[in-house]
Amino acid sequence: MAKNALVKREDKRTEVALPERTRGAVTYTPRCDIFEKDDELILCADLPGVEPGNADVRFENGELMIYGRCAARQQGVNYLNYEYGIGDYYRVFTIGEMIDTDNIAAELKNGVLTVHLPKSEAVKPKKITVKAG
């Protein structure tokens, strides 16, 4: 399987309507892993600080959008050491595979979002038995 057959393009632009942001917070691009099995694609994204109710996953027109809302955990403190910022997470992937959209499942556990994208029947690999003639 060619490496770039799956994810053809990834950028900030999307046709999916985004949840409107009312505050001018910083948005971060989460780190993601994508794993392909015979019957499904699995996407894992690190969304530390996002509670299960605050994650939004959409699949539309071959684009998978993930959005995680993460409110500020500290307010008005003076950091002695500041190595990362806290904000919402947003990322869009174009999935170049036929996906069975009705059966997409997503779960968020300990700040890791796992999305299971089952392949539609048409693209699943089929084994053809060769008969002896």
Place this chain on the structure above:
Amino acid sequence: MLMTPWQPYTDLWGKMGQFREEMDRLFDSFGFGDGRWPSLAAAYPTVNLWEDGDHVYAEAELPGMELSDLEIYVTGGNQLTLKGERKEPAFGKGVWHRQERGFGMFTRVITLPVDVDADQVEARFAHGVLTITMPKSETAKPRKITVKTE
């Protein structure tokens, strides 16, 4: 009168070498050097630290981990150690198309600005974020000095 000896190539090679070294350093700092971490600095996990009058707080983002995978100690009064392992998920047979999240063992030692009471340290882990609350030791707490008027 031209006083500098004209050495076109020696100088050029020197500059090229410098440039190459600069680039190597730049790429190493982005994590392309040899590690498995894609774009992290040498230190993992990244830690935010802040304080109020009585406590020092440390927070680290450790998505996918459990509190039981972590070891947290305070030694010597002001050395906070975070140790743990982030395990790679096992999905069975297949191919990785993208692997940006890092896995493996880590240890990080942070020197706190003040001494803390090691017995009273509390750690909380929620939604992939570790928060450590460390009460300052009595000697490190700020004291209000009352100014007497005569």
